[in-house]
Amino acid sequence: MATTLNLHGVSYIYEGAPEPLFDGVEASLPQGWTALLGDNGCGKTTLARIVCGALTPTRGAVNPSPSTLVAAYCEQECAHEPANLDELRDDWSPEAIALRDTLGIGDDWPYRFATLSGGERKRLQVACALHGAPDLLVLDEPTNHVDAGTRDAIAAAMRAYRGIGVLVSHDVELIDATCTQCLMFVRRHMGGRNRTVLERYAGGYTKAHRTRELRCAETDDELKAAQRKRRALESARDGRRAMMDAAAARKHGGHLIDRHDHDARNTHKWNEKQADKASAAAYRALGSRLEAARREAEAIETDAKRYDGDILVDITPSARRQIAHAESGILRFDGAAPDDGCVAVCELTVDGARWHTQAIDGMGAVTQGGRGIRVPHLSVGPRDHIGIDGANGTGKSTLVRALLKSVDDMVPTLTIGQIPDADAHARLLARLHGLGADDKAHVLSMLAQLNDDPDRLMRGEEPSPGQAQKLALCCGLLSGPQLIVLDEPTNHLDLHSKQALARFLRGYPGALVVVSHERWFLDEACGAGM
Template identity: 50%
Template sequence: MARTTMLTLTDISYTYPSTPEPLFEHVSASFQQGWTAVLGDNGLGKTTLLNIAIGMLPADTGSISPDPHRLTIATCPQDNMVRPKNLDDFATDWSPETMRVRNALHIGDDWPYRYETLSGGETKRLQVACAITARPDVLVLDEPTNHVDGETRKAIVEAMRQYQGIGIVISHDVALVDATCARCVIFERQHISGRNITVISTYDGGYTQAHEQMTSRLRGDEESIRAARQEVIRLRSAQAQRHQAMQSAYARKRNGWKIDRKDHSALDHHKWIEKQTDTASGVAYRQMNKRLERAQRTLDSLTVAAKRYDGDIWIDIRPSNRKELLHLTEGIIIFGSGRVTSSNDTARTPTQSILHADGHQWKVAHNPEMSGEKPRMPGVAIPKLSIGPQDHIGLTGANGLGKTTVINALLDSMPEDVPHLIIRQQTGEAALSQTMRRLAALQGKERSQVLAAFAQLNADPDKLLSNEAPSPGELRKLMLCLGILDRPQLIVMDEPTNHLDLESKVALARCLADYPGALLVVSHDEWFLDQVVG
């Protein structure tokens, strides 16, 4: 049986049973053989549409071709704690196809038998491997690179390239989408006829190419809107002038014309002119009304991107006058202690990992001298490290090699009087409660400033004020916006893009790149670090 090469959704609408407004209406999309990225803000319905596409959720209207219930479909969920259904089959599958996937993802032979003991990156690799080796017609990956390090991301990219069916990936990972996808299906909020609606557009290429096309299209939409609005204004002005001319004519008629009543020839000529004028004026006025109605319909039918905020949120923040905010001498940082030993011990005591500092890009890597041997000192070797008042530093590296250890040691070196903001990867209930209490206590200018900054990070202040608990990603945005009030001269953020949709990631990158103080960002997202650190 020939492999399916196209999955088509036509005129799909869906409304949650508990909500009055539809999530989306009359949207269409096609997924071809190869990889397609599904992108867009959180909450617009990406996962819902894909559940409809694979037959897990019935649509209110529309059709899917071919029938997904007649296809072999595999999914890889975002939650890496979900045990793959075909894990036992994968454990005993040593076919050439499966071996290629095992090798691409560097999966150990014993991994399927100890799933509960694997790290987050290892479970994600195994989930992806099980999904691909199910040999599906359609494979759906939901955020496959969330919480994984650079090496795992590269392995997932390699495995995705080996898949030959219809691949659909929901992802906010720019590097992953650029490396694997030939097209992007993008959910957008568009403003039309006074309301915001969700539309779906398809663009060729990965994210970078698709974003360029979308930006060009949006510029064209804005120019069309501007031209249509100017035409409506022009016609309204012309209509007003025509109306004024007619009123003047009627006024003259009511006041009468100074013609000798005995001059019958002049009176007959005036009546003929008056009749012609009235008729022409009425026709012209009616034609003007029709032109104006057409122009208004054209304006109302045009769409423009729903309002996004783009401005400077770093009001009244100035960098420190100190030459150096954080400093560590060359040596070894012992895991868990933050203690730095002298550099003299480094050569005699091989460590588990080494920090390489290349300008503003820092990376923790395995110590190549260990070659699998157990290190004599569990720690990370570092060169001399320094962060100045306006330095933007990006720190990356595989999980478990000491990034947090380095961060903690650097923070221990910070002078006590430096205003700073630290946003950890795991926020927790305590951070949520403290953050929401602080927001509730704000009034006046400060409250407006925080909510405006929150909106500029592609977040919805109205949802925040409706007592709806923010998601982990939205909470970190809010923590950043509240922290601005303290005018920090140093910001430290650990994995700030976790749980963020792509537009939020772009907004946060733009915001942090413009921050005038010292910045230290820990992230596995190479694209994000390039934007923030340069």
């Protein structure tokens, strides 16, 4: 089995695109885990698919060829059953049992994939990817949908893997726990244009990020020094120009010499001629040095500018005292009305605007009758920001469905779920291109504030899952929703996009219900200390 995979001059350009998504990528992927990082839409998934042989690069090569290896790719979305689900289900070897135990997979899960929560589906998907111990494995956002305990379980399973692993993720804790190097796609600015480059850093995310910040600070200092040098030369050249102008004025003053004093007039002419030559030579030398200084400054690459402004929306909160509600009792996981056979295996605790779901001790083995979550009376006001967290499978999605069912049809509502349907991306692009000029400009402006590149979408490129998530929000905001419901909105988003989204949600004037496993995000979007 190969212990290192090498990328030589790898480039990829989508059909009809004016420039490559990335160009001339050089990288080595050793045994163990390498994190592949970057903003949404920068090409992480494309490069990952090239690495495992699912895509052919436009230029360049991968050595050894992925076709000579047993390669597996675990995609971001978990809407469909993994291709080798039956193999895992029927394998009761000690290794397969250990893998199930590590990831906490129930024996019945392979038989009811469609009824599993997003986090449960993701665990089963990761288990199928690890099953069979492939030579080369790509995990694309494996901790989307999952809680902290499941993240730890996935990290443990990853550490037991002995092949070449590529992790596409924005999960800092997972990267720190598993990866020995980070490859970062970054947008760099040089000579008036931006380009995407791949930078390598040793260690997990925390170490890599610290190293990169130091490198960027050194580059900024280098650029500032080059700019100071250029300004000093510009000042010296302007001073020399002034001296030349003064010399010219003195030269014209030669008529003050007695016209019969030929020796004085000849001396004056000779001195001025020499001064002209010296000044012109000095001026030309300064011009050459200034041009060299300008080229030096333009050759220094710096990070491309990010947009850190606010998303502006004209939304008036509802005049209703209550936007959504749920009566106290048991909400069935299958969505049916409660009956005498329904058993509460989970419960909801409410602490102000923070709602937490959890399993009830001793109820995990209940298999007869309906299963559900016990809730107190719940009410969402027109300006309330509610953050919901809890372990996978404890009823968060069930709770959200119940709240949405209670919302009056007259209340404008924007709902974005955690698992989009197969045609969602195509519909979003069609909606974007069908907007009027003003609405389209507003959507593109909002996308830019969420750390995205609107030009790529306008060129018709297929949006990444993270871009699609942001596009769904921006298009939905055009309708002026008085209630926004987001189920795991940070799935697929890069770190800068998460921060920008949290900042917007905190200032959103209407009612907000957010489900997330990222506590910092709920604190920022719904208010800390809840």
